[in-house]
Amino acid sequence: MRIPLLGWELLLKRRPAFGPASAASMLASRGDPLRFLDPDRLARAIRAFRAGYLREMADIIEQLEERDDTARSASRKAFAAASRCPHRVLIREGEERNPRAKLHQDTLTRFWATVEVRDAFARNSRGGIRALKRGMATALSRYWSVHEVTWTPLSTGELRATFWRMPLSRFECRTGALRYLEGDGSIDGRPLEPGGWLIAQGDGVGVAAAVAATSKRLSLQDWLLYSERCGQPGVHARTDAAPGTPEWDSLLLDLNGLTRDWKLLTDKGVELTPVQLGTAGTLPYPELIARMDRAIAALYRGADLSTVSGGEGGDVGASLQGDEIVILDSDTCEMISEALRRQVEPFVIRWAHGDDEPLAGISVSLPERPFTALDLQADETLLRLGARLSKRQALQRYGRSEAADDEPHDALSAPNAAMLPASGPEGVANALHSAQDRRAGGGRTEAAPAGAPPENAKKTASAGAASAALDQTDDAIYEAAALEALGAARSGGLERLTDMLLEALDAGDEAGMLAKLQAAYDALPGMAEDPEADRAAADLAGRILLGAVQQGREQSAKGTSE
Numbered sequence: 001m002r003i004p005l006l007g008w009e010l011l012l013k014r015r016p017a018f019g020p021a022s023a024a025s026m027l028a029s030r031g032d033p034l035r036f037l038d039p040d041r042l043a044r045a046i047r048a049f050r051a052g053y054l055r056e057m058a059d060i061i062e063q064l065e066e067r068d069d070t071a072r073s074a075s076r077k078a079f080a081a082a083s084r085c086p087h088r089v090l091i092r093e094g095e096e097r098n099p100r101a102k103l104h105q106d107t108l109t110r111f112w113a114t115v116e117v118r119d120a121f122a123r124n125s126r127g128g129i130r131a132l133k134r135g136m137a138t139a140l141s142r143y144w145s146v147h148e149v150t151w152t153p154l155s156t157g158e159l160r161a162t163f164w165r166m167p168l169s170r171f172e173c174r175t176g177a178l179r180y181l182e183g184d185g186s187i188d189g190r191p192l193e194p195g196g197w198l199i200a201q202g203d204g205v206g207v208a209a210a211v212a213a214t215s216k217r218l219s220l221q222d223w224l225l226y227s228e229r230c231g232q233p234g235v236h237a238r239t240d241a242a243p244g245t246p247e248w249d250s251l252l253l254d255l256n257g258l259t260r261d262w263k264l265l266t267d268k269g270v271e272l273t274p275v276q277l278g279t280a281g282t283l284p285y286p287e288l289i290a291r292m293d294r295a296i297a298a299l300y301r302g303a304d305l306s307t308v309s310g311g312e313g314g315d316v317g318a319s320l321q322g323d324e325i326v327i328l329d330s331d332t333c334e335m336i337s338e339a340l341r342r343q344v345e346p347f348v349i350r351w352a353h354g355d356d357e358p359l360a361g362i363s364v365s366l367p368e369r370p371f372t373a374l375d376l377q378a379d380e381t382l383l384r385l386g387a388r389l390s391k392r393q394a395l396q397r398y399g400r401s402e403a404a405d406d407e408p409h410d411a412l413s414a415p416n417a418a419m420l421p422a423s424g425p426e427g428v429a430n431a432l433h434s435a436q437d438r439r440a441g442g443g444r445t446e447a448a449p450a451g452a453p454p455e456n457a458k459k460t461a462s463a464g465a466a467s468a469a470l471d472q473t474d475d476a477i478y479e480a481a482a483l484e485a486l487g488a489a490r491s492g493g494l495e496r497l498t499d500m501l502l503e504a505l506d507a508g509d510e511a512g513m514l515a516k517l518q519a520a521y522d523a524l525p526g527m528a529e530d531p532e533a534d535r536a537a538a539d540l541a542g543r544i545l546l547g548a549v550q551q552g553r554e555q556s557a558k559g560t561s562e
Contacts, residue, residue: 092361108360128490345361
């Protein structure tokens with residue numbers, strides 16, 4: 001139960017400060033920040049940005065990300081990469097055996113599975129935590145991303161939150177801290193109240209990208225002007241007719257119909273010295289534009305995009321890009337995790353449980369690597385050699401959580417992310433046996449008795465795990481799996497799966513919940529085949545549901561045999 005209302009709780013924001021009237025006024029006063037953009041104006045905007053006047057430079061970066069082809073492609077990939085990274089709520093190190101930490105973990109899992117994200121300028125659009133991660137990732141380009149937070153208390157004693165994505169141009173930083181500009185013409189903003197705003201701070205590569213994009217625009221303009229003036233030859237007509245005569249006027253009329261530019265009519269006694277307006281060699285514009293495109297791509301993605309560098313370096317550029325992208329995406333994930341843990345979760349836990357400090361927190365990480373089998377082999381080799389491995393780090397690396405003291409040691413823990421089982425009965429059977437093995441050994445194979453063949457050891461472990469799983473009838477496991485899968489479905493925008501999981505949570509009894517989870521799991525492979533589906537989110541949801549569904553099948557089989 002939540003403790004009685006405290007003074008700070010009265011300050012939690014219920015309605016956004018930036019309402020429809022503010023959005024309408026700001027939209028009506030918007031101009032085109034790229035019109036007449038030249039190096040001098042860009043330099044002034046950068047100086048103002050560094051002095052804390054964010055409006056002009058923020059609008060320039062935003063428009064370049066929308067209208068420059070390379071900036072659009074590279075920034076979308078950077079933001080989308082962050083939005084597709086899976087998240088988990090982990091118990092803080094050293095608190096694994098604290099029952100209150102598990103309580104915090106459950107509360108935060110439900111909170112992040114139900115957050116709503118909306119755009120201040122597109123209020124009909126609604127998203128979940130995936131949209132929140134994408135919005136926060138824009139700090140990579142603009143130094144800051146800001147979401148206004150409104151809170152909704154529930155009768156259960158918990159909180160729900162709505163995050164409103166805000167334009168950076170609505171803020172100033174003249175005092176070293178972001179402040180909200182209440183009017184379109186305001187210069188001094190008001191301080192941001194704790195709990196009412198979510199601020200993420202990134203590298204701000206959009207400033208350097210704007211410099212490159214402006215140079216590219218100038219080269220494009222020069223190239224277009226060159227093509228207009230020198231794309232077709234001029235015509236020089238000479239005649240014996242005197243100016244003003246019908247013959248002269250007739251030739252002039254024909255000349256006007258032949259070409260619109262670079263035309264000349266003289267008598268035969270006039271001599272002209274040609275002026276070469278073109279260039280005898282290769283035009284410099286394509287090389288300059290390609291150079292700027294590579295710079296913009298490298299700023300957002302660590303190395304020039306494979307589509308840009310493929311013609312020059314073959315696969316070398318793409319290989320280097322992969323290594324650098326992992327570094328940048330990992331840093332973005334950590335930035336998002338830290339901002340959410342420090343600026344949002346303390347208010348959720350304080351409201352729900354009265355604790356000042358959360359004992360669990362969200363962790364956004366890169367998708368699981370496809371070589372987990374190699375990692376398992378390496379760990380098993382080290383254990384056979386006598387190495388002592390950290391159990392906590394191993395559980396986190398493989399996306400597992402340790403059972404609580406009051407749970408059986410073979411209790412199922414929801415996995416983080418992995419591939420869906422292969423299609424067909426054989427693939428499903430292999431996946432189910434794999435789940436049994438993990439319940440038996442917490443993600444690794446148990447040691448075989450002395451002299452026992454490895455095949456017998458594996459069968460013994462699987463049989464023991466299956467037998468132990470038959471004894472589990474706690475519907476809390478089904479609810480936990482449904483909540484974890486719901487978070488993955490919302491993160492990936494899987495609306496059909498989201499609806500099915502919400503129906504499962506509303507079932508009210510263990511049998512009904514399990515039946516609906518079974519239906520969701522059976523329908524998931526078809527959802528994953530949709531070209532527009534988020535494959536990573538579908539994989540994560542399928543892996544989470546796999547254990548709960550298998551447990552229900554085993555329990556049903558046990559009841560039938562008895």
